[in-house]
Amino acid sequence: MDKDEVMRLAGLARIAVSDKEAEDLTREFESILNYVGEVKNVTTNNQQPTTNSEKDDFPNRNKMRDDENPHESGLYTAELLNEAPEREGNYVKVKKIL
Amino acid sequence: MINLQTLTIQEAREGLKRKDFSARELTQACLDVIEKKDKDIHAFLEIFEDALTQADEADNKLKNLKTSELPNLLGIPIALKDNILVKGKHASAGSKILENYVATYDSTATKKLKEAGAVIVGRTNMDEFAMGSSTENSAFGPTKNPFDTTRVPGGSSGGSAAAVAAGMVLGAFGSDTGGSIRQPAAFTGVVGFKPTYGRVSRFGLIALGSSLDQIGPFAKTVTDAEILYDAVKGEDLFDSTTIDLTPSASHPPLSLPRRGERGEVYVIGVPRKFIDSEGVSKEVKENFEQTLEKFKKLGYKVQDIELKYAKHSLAAYYIIMPAEASSNLTRFDGVKYGLHVSGQDSIDDYFKTRGAGFGREARRRIILGTYVLSSGYYDEYYGSALKAKRLITDEYRKTFEDVDIILTPTTPTPAFKIGEKSSDPLSMYLADIFTVTANIVGLPSVSLPSGFAELDGVRLPLGVELTADLRREDILFAVGKEFLGE
Numbered sequence: 008m009d010k011d012e013v014m015r016l017a018g019l020a021r022i023a024v025s026d027k028e029a030e031d032l033t034r035e036f037e038s039i040l041n042y043v044g045e046v047k048n049v050t051t052n053n054q055q056p057t058t059n060s061e062k063d064d065f066p067n068r069n070k071m072r073d074d075e076n077p078h079e080s081g082l083y084t085a086e087l088l089n090e091a092p093e094r095e096g097n098y099v100k101v102k103k104i105l
Numbered sequence: 106m107i108n109l110q111t112l113t114i115q116e117a118r119e120g121l122k123r124k125d126f127s128a129r130e131l132t133q134a135c136l137d138v139i140e141k142k143d144k145d146i147h148a149f150l151e152i153f154e155d156a157l158t159q160a161d162e163a164d165n166k167l168k169n170l171k172t173s174e175l176p177n178l179l180g181i182p183i184a185l186k187d188n189i190l191v192k193g194k195h196a197s198a199g200s201k202i203l204e205n206y207v208a209t210y211d212s213t214a215t216k217k218l219k220e221a222g223a224v225i226v227g228r229t230n231m232d233e234f235a236m237g238s239s240t241e242n243s244a245f246g247p248t249k250n251p252f253d254t255t256r257v258p259g260g261s262s263g264g265s266a267a268a269v270a271a272g273m274v275l276g277a278f279g280s281d282t283g284g285s286i287r288q289p290a291a292f293t294g295v296v297g298f299k300p301t302y303g304r305v306s307r308f309g310l311i312a313l314g315s316s317l318d319q320i321g322p323f324a325k326t327v328t329d330a331e332i333l334y335d336a337v338k339g340e341d342l343f344d345s346t347t348i349d350l351t352p353s354a355s356h357p358p359l360s361l362p363r364r365g366e367r368g369e370v371y372v373i374g375v376p377r378k379f380i381d382s383e384g385v386s387k388e389v390k391e392n393f394e395q396t397l398e399k400f401k402k403l404g405y406k407v408q409d410i411e412l413k414y415a416k417h418s419l420a421a422y423y424i425i426m427p428a429e430a431s432s433n434l435t436r437f438d439g440v441k442y443g444l445h446v447s448g449q450d451s452i453d454d455y456f457k458t459r460g461a462g463f464g465r466e467a468r469r470r471i472i473l474g475t476y477v478l479s480s481g482y483y484d485e486y487y488g489s490a491l492k493a494k495r496l497i498t499d500e501y502r503k504t505f506e507d508v509d510i511i512l513t514p515t516t517p518t519p520a521f522k523i524g525e526k527s528s529d530p531l532s533m534y535l536a537d538i539f540t541v542t543a544n545i546v547g548l549p550s551v552s553l554p555s556g557f558a559e560l561d562g563v564r565l566p567l568g569v570e571l572t573a574d575l576r577r578e579d580i581l582f583a584v585g586k587e588f589l590g591e
Contacts, residue, residue: 013472020431020475021438021452022468023460032469038531039473043420046489049496070345086209092445101440102451 008036107134109272114181114329117275121167121180128163128180132156132224135182139226139273146249148258148268150187151195152227159224166222178336179222184268184277187228188235188311189320191215198311199231199243199261202437202444202462212309213344214278214320214337221336226274229264233464234434235285235313237261238536241527242466249523250292253563256520259289259536262323266293269323276333277323282313283422284515284540286321287552291515291568294554296585297323298330301576302547303348305334306341314429315346317422317544327553327585334578350576371584373400374410374508382416384535386518388558392567393514396555400512403587410504410511414497415542421497422541423534424477424490430467431474437462469530498546505574510584513539515552515568519560539570549578553585 013032017024024032084097093100107126120126126134136156143149153159163180185191188198190208192215197203211219218225232242240248240263248263250256251271258267262279266289269277279286281299290297298321305320312318322333340349380393397407439445439458446457463471477486504511517538526533543550550572557564573580585591 008476016472016475016479017468019479020471021435021455021459022463022471023456024468024472028465028468032472035469035530036473036476039423039534040476042531042534043423043486043490046417046420046424046493047485049414049417049489049493070342070347072342083209090206090209090442092439092443099440102454104451 008033008040107131109134109138109275111325112272112275113326114178114275114324114332115326117181118177118179122172122175128160128167128224129157131180132160132182132226135226135274138271142251142271143273145254146251146267146271147246148229148248148264148271148273149184149227150197150199150230150245150264153191153194153225156182156224156226163222163224176220176222177332178218180224181222181276182224182226182274183218183333184226184229184265184274185215186262186265186277186279187231188280189214189228189278190309190311191225191228194228196228196311197244198235199233199245200462200464200467201244202458203311204244204444206443208309210309213306213341215309217337217339218278223336229262229268229277229279231264231279232261232285233467234311234430235261235280235282236430236466236470238284238288238533239521239523239526240264240289241523242464244464247523250520250565252293252565253520255522256565257292257523259292259516259520261285261289262297263289265323266290266295266297269293269295269325275324276329278320278333278337279323280310280313280318280320281540281544282317282319283426283544284537286323287515287540287550287568287570288536290323290552291554291570292520292566294557294566294568295323295325296327296330296551296553296589297321297568298334298551298581299543299549300334300338300578301348301549302544303346304338304549304576304578306337306339306344306347308341308343312433314426315433316429317426319544326591327551327582327589328591330551330585331582348576370404370406371509371580372406372408372507374408374504374511376412376415376511376513377409379412379415380513382538384517384538385514386558388519388560389514389517389567392556392558393569396512396569399588405584408508410508412500412504414493414500417493418497418542418545419534419538421490421493422537422545424486425494425545427470427474428478428487428490429474431471431478434463434467434471466530494545497542501542501546501548502574509573509577509580511572513570513572515539515570519558519565519567543572546575548572548575549581551581551585553588
């Protein structure tokens with residue numbers, strides 16, 4: 008991990024960071040990654056985790072519903088658009104993309 | 106005279122029914138305490154201007170409804186962490202990027218609390234996007250510990266914990282991703298409860314780590330925590346991870362006799378090696394031994410257990426959580442809602458908005474999360490963390506075949522000083538050592554006040570953490586009540 012790598016990652020995350028912060032982050036990531044990196048050794052030295060779904064009684068499953076009974080069109084439009092930083096009529100406004 | 110320092114929700118409900126005081130008087134008493142104390146503690150980011158109006162509505166119901174028809178939290182003043190949406194109110198998650206955001210809908214928890222008649226007094230301070238263990242990461246200034254204002258109240262739900270501990274409200278809700286309810290509860294001497302993953306809907310909770318987040322209550326007693334939990338729990342079509350407790354082949358009915366219910370004693374497992382690890386303070390270790398003695402005196406069987414993988418929980422957690430956070434927080438882009446900082450072009454708007462709107466810890470975790478998910482490192486970090494999660498889960502589930510509760514201290518130390526850990530993120534992360542496993546596995550877990558440590562002439566609260574198997578909240582409530590003499 009070096010400063011250039013931190014800058015590249017900040018770019019991927021769409022976050023502007025200053026040179027100074029990138030340097031600090033480089034140092035902090037060293038110690039954090041050194042600590043969390045221990046998990047890399049967990050499974051290689053020991054048995055593989057079970058994936059037996061019978062044992063997995065954690066009952067989180069997707070809940071699907073039929074796509075029906077839509078609410079009245081426009082019911083929430085004004086409220087939601089009120090939160091947009093910039094708008095034009097009933098559109099969210101952004102800068103030209105192309 | 107209402108004494109909010111000792112009044113419980115259970116007692117307040119009776120008091121309201123007996124007309125010892127009105128809901129307006131009760132809420133006014135809370136507002137008076139807030140007025141008096143919160144300039145020093147800063148538990149609240151906002152007091153809702155309609156708090157007394159809500160109380161008046163409760164008084165109307167108290168007058169007009171039969172006792173049997175009264176909803177469960179009628180007239181009870183509570184507070185919500187600033188990441189739980191209340192329609193028409195600001196919800197900032199402690200962040201500049203949402204400073205002016207007004208919630209356009211109620212979270213499911215809020216909706217249920219309104220239906221239960223609770224008076225929502227205000228929103229409480231928190232570490233930005235629930236990222237932290239001290240409430241120092243709030244963009245709006247830190248919350249102080251009511252026992253010593255030079256110390257942190259814990260976090261990330263530090264505002265909710267401090268509000269209950271200081272007698273500003275009778276109960277409060279927070280969210281717990283890696284200990285954010287239990288750790289501040291321990292630091293402020295209150296009960297903090299994290300339910301089984303999926304028992305409380307997160308619809309309308311501003312997300313941090315979606316495989317870990319769970320909403321839960323703070324209260325003075327286990328009985329109160331259970332009352333608050335009962336009001337918000339249950340399956341919700343708006344959160345596909347919610348579970349109900351309908352028995353099925355793979356989920357036997359909860360009435361199935363377990364230890365304790367057959368007249369046998371509950372068995373408490375103590376992961377001795379884990380607790381003896383360095384970094385756990387002398388005061389905490391002593392208090393823990395006293396707690397074990399108390400449980401033995403109460404007739405519990407206490408046995409040592411070995412958890413081979415538990416020590417990896419924290420490392421796995423600080424990979425999985427930033428990974429999920431980096432993904433969850435992409436939605437804050439300055440386009441749809443929240444802060445907008447204009448740049449040279451469309452993509453520069455993102456950079457400027459997110460660079461200015463997110464605080465230092467949020468930026469740190471998003472970038473760390475981006476790293477562990479990035480091409481070339483994904484398997485090494487995120488993949489390994491998921492494997493560790495699986496191993497830890499298997500180990501805990503198996504352990505619960507032999508014991509009913511796993512007992513540890515909630516925190517390795519009592520509340521630390523403001524500023525003590527803020528320059529070293531890793532030392533702050535280590536404060537979560539005993540709490541993260543319950544989130545990794547999804548287990549219900551509660552922190553109970555277990556006494557005090559005397560440091561620099563100040564009495565600081567300590568907590569012990571009881572963790573049970575999935576969906577066994579009932580064991581935690583039963584044992585917790587007995588421990589606190591309820």
